[in-house]
Amino acid sequence: MVLAYLLISASSSAATRVDDWQSNWGKDQFTEMASASIGMSFLAFAAFALSSIVSGYNLCNRNLA
Numbered sequence: 001m002v003l004a005y006l007l008i009s010a011s012s013s014a015a016t017r018v019d020d021w022q023s024n025w026g027k028d029q030f031t032e033m034a035s036a037s038i039g040m041s042f043l044a045f046a047a048f049a050l051s052s053i054v055s056g057y058n059l060c061n062r063n064l065a
Helices: 002-025 029-060
Strands: none
Touching: 002 029
16 A cells, blocks of 8 residues: 555656646657656556455455354
């Protein structure tokens, strides 16, 4: 969970920074690659979140017998 929090926190600050970069200097190859990287990190966060939900479900529904 800590890794997922750090990932979403870094992604949101990077998204703000790239938006600021684009508004000041326009779009170029760097901002396009940075935007793609931000999108991939949000997808990675979604994978971490789904994994946590599945893990929590398995933990709560395990058979102790």
